[in-house]
Amino acid sequence: MFIIVVGGGKLGTYLARALLEAHHEVVVVEKIERKAQALAQNLNAEIAQVGDGCDPLVLEEAGAARADVVIADTGDDEDNLAICLVTKKRFAKPRTIARVNNPKNKQIFEELGIDSVVSGTEIVMNMVAQEVERAPH
Amino acid sequence: MKYLIVGCGRVGATLAKRLARGGHDVTVVDEVSSAFKRLGRDFPGKLVLGTGIDVDVLCRAGVEQADGFASCTQGDNRNIMAALIAKHHFKVKTVVARIYDPLRAAMYRDFGVLTICPTRVGAHLMANALLQESYRKLPYERNDVEVVEFVVSDAVAGRTVDEITTSGKTRVSVVVRDDESLIPPNDLRLRAGDRVVMVVAPEAEAEVRKLTAPAMAAR
Structure with a gap:
């Protein structure tokens, strides 16, 4: 599959690595040039593109028209929503996956038609809660 | 009417004061308390500290009772x-957002939100001021209708408003x-x-x- 990841932070880097290892074609769009360079170095692959992934023209340049999936994984929910809305509106093909940082936004994103919404905070919270339950009293 | 404004910058504060002056019930939301200073001491509306992209903050600000909603923070993504x-979670009837990027302002209109693009409107007004053309489009935030202004040429002079109007297609406003501005009889x-x-x-x-x-300059 061809996958565009918007947001080249820690999560974006690990995600891109995992996707590359699974033999997917990957482009990471990252706003900050320094981060994009670090990402290319870390992964030893020229897959980073510098630009604002909320901008339809940047997404187009990244190849969104032929992408199977666009993943919005930045640290700002409003940016992730904009990335997915722009993708849905302008490019018919890709499925949209958004990370939400504030778990309250999960329902909102789903209401607005984002295909998959992942709340990292919620997942970690549940796991920690489970561990607490399991701990010997 | 009850209005909720997110973002108390220059636009948000001016809008809030204007609506309050009109006797409306206004609530303003901003993340930074010092932003509320822009409203002045005698602002009669309600102030809510917090981010406008949090459902709980919006609830506290009374979004469920709001007749209209405007987002005018510094960020396009936040505003949309x-x-x-x-619009979609709380079903507010009229929702308007400021979007600086013209491309996205047009795109987001399909999501049921009115968008105002200051970039487009500003550039338009400045071009009009510079060019002083005899024919120009006035800024109007819709794609399916144009508002134009033109100077009547010698060839058209003598005809009536009715004679230059095409029913269902154009109307002189x-x-x-x-x-002196005249609301013209036909x-x-x-x-x-x-x-x-003319609306066209x-x-x-x-x-x-x-x-x-074409050669005639507007005065």
């Missing part, structure tokens, strides 16, 4: 997100004559140099353009 929450006879403001269906625009002489 707050606006979409208001204002005739500016000798620096039988008003146009004079050379009158400035006519896009497909009729080419015809309307012929009503003005």
Whole structure:
């Protein structure tokens, strides 16, 4: 599959690595040039593109028209929503996956038609809660 | 009416004061308390500290009772997100968002939110001021209708408002004559140099353009 990841932070880097290892074609769009360079170095692959992934023209340049999936994984929910809305509106093909940082936004994103919404905070919270339950009293 | 404004910058504060002056019930949301200073001491509305993209903050600000919602923070993404929450989650009737990027402002209109693009409006007004053309489009935030202003040419002078109107396609709203705006009756006879403001269906625009002489400068 061809996958565009918007947001080249820690999560974006690990995600891109995992996707590359699974033999997917990957482009990471990252706003900050320094981060994009670090990402290319870390992964030893020229897959980073510098630009604002909320901008339809940047997404187009990244190849969104032929992408199977666009993943919005930045640290700002409003940016992730904009990335997915722009993708849905302008490019018919890709499925949209958004990370939400504030778990309250999960329902909102789903209401607005984002295909998959992942709340990292919620997942970690549940796991920690489970561990607490399991701990010997 | 009850209005909720997210973002108390220059636009948000001016809008809030204006609505409050009109006797409306206004609530303003901003993340930074010092932003509320822009409203002045005598602002009668309610102030809520918090981010406009949080459903709980919006609830505290009374979004469920709001008749209208405006988001005008510094960020386009924030504005569209707050606006979409208001429109689709809380079902606020009228929702408007400021979007600086013209491309996205047009795109987001399909999501049921009115968008105002200051970039487009500002550039338009400045171009109009610089060019002083005899025919120009006025800024209007819709794609399916144009508002144009043109100077009546010698060739058109003498015809009535009715005679230059195509029913269902064009309508004259204002005739500016000798620096006075007239809401024209249908039988008003146009004079050379009158400035006519007309609402035009896009497909009729080419015809309307012929009503003005290209070389004539607007005054």
